[in-house]
Amino acid sequence: MENRTMIALLLLMVVSLGFMRPNVGIGGFRIQATEILFIFTAGIFAVACLTRSAAFRPNRFHFLICLYFISLFASAAFSISPGFSFVKLSGEAYLLGLAILFASVIRSTRSLQIVVLTWVATGTLVSVIGIFAIVGFYITPESFLVKPFLHHYGSLIPGPYPRVQSTFFYPAMLCSYLTVSIIFVLVSARAQFLSRKAAAVIFALHLITLAFTITPGLGGAALGICFWAAILFRRRKVLAYASITAGILGAIAFLIVATFSFRPSETSPYFYTFFDTRFDPSLRLLAWQDTLLTFIEFPIVGKGLGLGVCHVPYTAPSGARHLFTDAHQMWLNIAGQSGMLGVLSFSVLCGWVVKVTMPWDAGHDRGSVIRTGLGVAFVASFMVQGLVGSLENARHAWVLIGMIAALRYMPEEEAK
Numbered sequence: 488m489e490n491r492t493m494i495a496l497l498l499l500m501v502v503s504l505g506f507m508r509p510n511v512g513i514g515g516f517r518i519q520a521t522e523i524l525f526i527f528t529a530g531i532f533a534v535a536c537l538t539r540s541a542a543f544r545p546n547r548f549h550f551l552i553c554l555y556f557i558s559l560f561a562s563a564a565f566s567i568s569p570g571f572s573f574v575k576l577s578g579e580a581y582l583l584g585l586a587i588l589f590a591s592v593i594r595s596t597r598s599l600q601i602v603v604l605t606w607v608a609t610g611t612l613v614s615v616i617g618i619f620a621i622v623g624f625y626i627t628p629e630s631f632l633v634k635p636f637l638h639h640y641g642s643l644i645p646g647p648y649p650r651v652q653s654t655f656f657y658p659a660m661l662c663s664y665l666t667v668s669i670i671f672v673l674v675s676a677r678a679q680f681l682s683r684k685a686a687a688v689i690f691a692l693h694l695i696t697l698a699f700t701i702t703p704g705l706g707g708a709a710l711g712i713c714f715w716a717a718i719l720f721r722r723r724k725v726l727a728y729a730s731i732t733a734g735i736l737g738a739i740a741f742l743i744v745a746t747f748s749f750r751p752s753e754t755s756p757y758f759y760t761f762f763d764t765r766f767d768p769s770l771r772l773l774a775w776q777d778t779l780l781t782f783i784e785f786p787i788v789g790k791g792l793g794l795g796v797c798h799v800p801y802t803a804p805s806g807a808r809h810l811f812t813d814a815h816q817m818w819l820n821i822a823g824q825s826g827m828l829g830v831l832s833f834s835v836l837c838g839w840v841v842k843v844t845m846p847w848d849a850g851h852d853r854g855s856v857i858r859t860g861l862g863v864a865f866v867a868s869f870m871v872q873g874l875v876g877s878l879e880n881a882r883h884a885w886v887l888i889g890m891i892a893a894l895r896y897m898p899e900e901e902a903k
Contacts, residue, residue: 490541493592496528498605500585504883505609505664506654508635521882525581529588543591548892551839552583555832559792562825566791575793582885589889590896596854599894603671603857604680610668611689613661617653617696624649642770642803643701644750651699658700659876664883665700666708666868669693673715674860678853703771703875706741710734711867718849718859738871745875746772754802771815771875773799778814781823789826796823817873833879840865840888843895854894861891 503520510519535541559579566572593599616636623633628649638652655661672693676686697708713734720726748767751758755767768776777797781790790796795812796819802808814820821829844862848855869884878884 490531490535490592493528493531493535493541494598494601496524496531497589497592497602500524500528501602501605501886502609504606504886505613507656507660508654519882521585522581525585525588528592529584532588532592541591544896546896547839548590548896549587551832551836552587555829555836556580556583558788558825558828558832561788561828562792565788566794568791568794572792572794578880579792582880582882585882586885586889586892589886590892593890593893594897596857596894596897599857599890599897600678600680600853602890603674603860606668607671607675607681607689610665610671611692613653613655613668614665614692614696617651617661617699618692620651620653621649621695621699639807640803642748642801648701649699650701651696653696659702659704659872660878660881662697662700662702662704662708663868663872663876663878663881665693665697666704666711666872667864667883667887669697669708670711670715670860670864670867673712674856677719677849677860678856703741703745704872706738706875707867707872709737709741710871711863713737714847714863714867715849715860718847718863721848742874745769752802754800770799770801770809770811773797773801774811774813774815775819778816778819778823782819782826785823785826787826788828789822789824792824794824796820813877815877816875817869817877817879820877821879836888837870840891841870844891858894861887861894865891 500521503524507519510517532541536543556579559576563569563572563576589602593602620633620636623630624637627633628637636651636653638650638658640646640650643650650658651661652658653661655664669690672681672686672690675681676683676690681689697705711734713730717727717730717734720730746769747759748755748769749764750767751765752767756773757768759766774797777799781796784790796814797812799811800808801811814823818830818833821833825833841862844858844865847859847862849859850856865884865887869878869881869887872878
């Protein structure tokens with residue numbers, strides 16, 4: 488039996504995922520609404536378990552979560568700065584707790600449907616704010632109403648175009664969040680949670696804001712959309728294979744763009760020449776290479792949880808100088824911070840999450856549509872976009888993992 492109060496609190500948490508801003512600064516950390524809601528909801532769930540009005544059912548998912556946490560604990564214990572790493576460990580425990588809480592509280596497809604629709608509604612609001620920023624850029628870009636929702640150009644060439652972050656801190660995180668949301672729009676249309684007309688309008692709003700994040704993560708979004716199309720076209724093999732091919736090629740193209748730069752940089756330690764054309768290593772490639780050296784130096788448990796894994800000075804095309812200590816790649820970031828133990832335990836967890844969403848068939852029953860959509864969203868927004876961004880601490884990704892685990896261990900009569 489589901490607790491309606493806890494379901495309502497979960498829905499508030501889903502809404503809060505779309506708003507990294509505004510937030511409150513406490514002790515050098517940025518506290519968002521999701522954290523406050525999590526503490527409150529987790530407390531209610533714990534009391535409910537103690538009074539036996541709710542039940543905590545250990546399963547393989549919890550085992551894999553514990554395995555990953557042990558690797559993070561080892562990274563903190565053997566860190567070159569253990570004090571800082573143990574503070575970071577508490578944040579990691581919170582993220583894992585998010586997944587466990589969603590997996591434990593959601594006990595029916597109906598509740599999962601409401602969570603999906605709440606995510607879509609929030610994603611639509613975030614997208615509308617993004618479109619407001621796009622329009623505002625061409626009218627009054629310096630306005631205090633517009634500027635907070637725009638991001639600097641980073642390693643991109645400055646020009647007469649906006650780069651949107653909407654209610655997030657970074658375009659890459661916004662891109663990952665909206666990738667999940669746009670797949671949920673497609674799920675809602677297939678499962679008839681939304682009418683086709685409403686889904687088409689909402690899809691378009693998402694797509695516009697997604698496009699103006701202008702980040703390599705767009706390859707993951709394209710892959711997710713194309714995979715979903717291939718699943719729907721599975722009886723028409725030519726269209727299905729064409730969709731899969733387009734998605735894979737799109738993801739590869741964005742990965743290549745993220746790896747090399749066509750614009751020479753004074754901070755490039757080397758460059759390539761191909762048919763008299765110069766290619767410089769991108770910021771990401773330099774960060775990946777430096778992080779790999781960190782992993783070689785600390786191969787078992789990493790340098791330390793939460794610590795910088797690279798040291799890359801970089802001059803952007805705008806002339807701005809930056810120093811990057813983040814790998815800009817989820818797998819390498821984990822490798823540099825938590826070593827082989829972290830990479831292996833995290834990979835096993837991700838493998839299990841993908842496996843339990845199979846087969847990707849999106850049949851006519853709502854359970855299979857939701858299961859397939861969750862799987863496609865996870866692969867596109869987390870595993871693929873994680874190749875070009877550090878998403879291991881993305882709150883929405885761990886909530887998505889919890890939703891998948893909830894569906895996997897849902898009572899059979901409720902999973903249809």
